[in-house]
Amino acid sequence: MAAAVAVPSSILPSVRFRRRILLLAASLAALGAGLLYLKIDPVAIFRDFHYVVGLLDEMFPPNLRLLWVKKGLWLSVLQTVAMAFLGTLVGASIAIVLAFLASVNTAPSRPVRLIVRTLLATERCTPNIVVLLVLLVAVGIGPFAAMISLCIGSVGMFGKLFADAIEQVDPLPGEAIAAAGAAPLQVIRYAILPQIAPSIVANVFYAFDVNLRLAVTLGVFGGGGLGFELHVARSVLRYKDMFACLILVMILINVMERIADFFRRRLFLREVELR
């Protein structure tokens, strides 16, 4: 006779099966409750599907003639890219300065560090739309407001990342050149900056990617660029035009991703060569 082996009941297939079914049922019930709370009728998706078919019918074929008939369209494509580019550039520059003020090893004093850290944390939690809605009133409708709000968003997003990178640098090179008589700014320039440069470059490329999408998004709210064209086309129910803009957005984002990848790879290659 085989001796009875103590098996924890939690690994018995029957128990595991029951637990799994229970979990599934609970999640489905939660999902149903959520739909009920939002007063969404899931069946309506299929019942009202003729609306989707109708919309597709109106959208096809995309009015691609727009691309060469409407001169302003290319300008708004460039505008969207320019917003993302400037927002990332200016935002990252400010973020680097703030990051040095927010790191334990470079902050001039404790109160300054805490204030800057708090500011960055608050900004990171503020949805971009809040910033944009305020800026649209303050600066006026247009790409400038969207650019500033992208800038502010990038500062929040990257201030913390850069600060964390600065806090993780190896302190020995800095101590060595400080012992040789380097001023704090020289320590930052010659010991800390070289160590965090790769992280800055990688994050800036990532920020550009995020900001390009946001530039389209903020455009819808009056920030100009391609998003605004899309919004206008939809508001006046010219769905064929909207579809053309949509395709343009898709292509633009994928192409810019490729271009950013190309530059990133070249930059990193050069860095490896220098070593």
Add this chain to the structure above:
Amino acid sequence: MNLGDFSLGRYRRRVIPAAVFVAIVIGAALLCEVSFSDFVKGIVKGLSLLTFFFPPDWAAFPEMIRPALVTIVICLIATPIGAAFSIVFGLAGARNIAPDWLRLVSRSIIAAERGLPEIVTLLVLVAAFGLGPLAGVMALAIGSIGMLGKLLADAIEEIDPRILDATAAVGATHWQVIRHAVLPEVLPSLVANSIFRFEVNIRASVLLGAVGAGGIGYELNAAINQLEYSRATVAALLSLLLVFLSERLSDRLRSRIIGAGRLG
């Protein structure tokens, strides 16, 4: 010192890239209609505007609780739906599981979707289904499919092939390999990514709400459009709180999952 020191050849390495860069920045600034006087005016105007935002109109707080809940529920529904569909796209987009044609189809759909910001998806869906949370849920779910599907497909392709071979060697069918070798391997990272996506969705849903998906974003946009700034402050603070809490929650849950290594 001679003329050669100032030759173009010597400075070409730095001067020309710098000049091109400056030209690009100036061009971008012109396109963005950057104007210093607008900026200065904006600061003055913005500061005087801020006095309208404060103090917050706390009387509006009770009316804002339901929209805030709507925002949370929208994300709670959209994220799991997106995660469930992303398993299909993830499996279909992995080289070691799916045939080449299927991989190409799945990867192209994911790439196309990732090229569309949520708001663009939402604008189309609003045209089809009308304003309301349904369009918001669908836009966020579709956005989640794009991101989670790509991450999942990449994770599946990185699975150690020996695990799949071993499972197949003891006689597992294709589906059994997926069920018993692939899914247990990638499910923890899918759960962790979904939790992160939930956080992203909370941020996005504030934005989407402003276009008409309902929730706190809608209240915020409506309050600003009706010039009820002190009311808008309440909505803004509430959405700030939502984002903050979701970030905290997602950080904590994810570190627990990654700390535990795997689920179950």
